[in-house]
Amino acid sequence: MDDEHLIVYINRSSYRVKIVQSLGRGYKIPTNIATDTGLLRNHISYVLRALARVGVVECVNPEYKKGRIYRLTKKGFEILDDVEYIPYMPYPKDDDEEDSKSKKKKSKKKKSKKKKSTKKKSKKNTKPAAKKSD
Numbered sequence: 001m002d003d004e005h006l007i008v009y010i011n012r013s014s015y016r017v018k019i020v021q022s023l024g025r026g027y028k029i030p031t032n033i034a035t036d037t038g039l040l041r042n043h044i045s046y047v048l049r050a051l052a053r054v055g056v057v058e059c060v061n062p063e064y065k066k067g068r069i070y071r072l073t074k075k076g077f078e079i080l081d082d083v084e085y086i087p088y089m090p091y092p093k094d095d096d097e098e099d100s101k102s103k104k105k106k107s108k109k110k111k112s113k114k115k116k117s118t119k120k121k122s123k124k125n126t127k128p129a130a131k132k133s134d
Helices: 003-011 014-023 030-037 041-053 074-082 095-118
Strands: 057-059 070-072
Touching: 003 014, 003 074, 014 030, 014 041, 014 057, 014 070, 014 074, 030 041, 041 057, 070 074
Parallel strands: none
Antiparallel strands: 057 070
């Protein structure tokens, strides 16, 4: 993955951005990253593995089960300044598109009202009164 695509990949997730920025300040274990970013540890572990696959992060001591230390790679430091979370923003819609969509929604509402009114009302379950025996 070239640097441009890598930056886009990281910027599309606030989790990836926070983790890369946190590791930009030094070596850390997932617990320290969690404290630094406010993210859950299991999410951090998943994202760290994904970032390691693309070559941005590396584990310093992969033989350990607990207390694994992570750091940015050279590639990670090269793109660190360009990492910034950009939330998804939909493209602006044309007025014509909005008008046609709102008309469709209104017609669907009318149809659903008609369907509701044609349904038969259910009769209440009433049992005949029990006869008293003397």
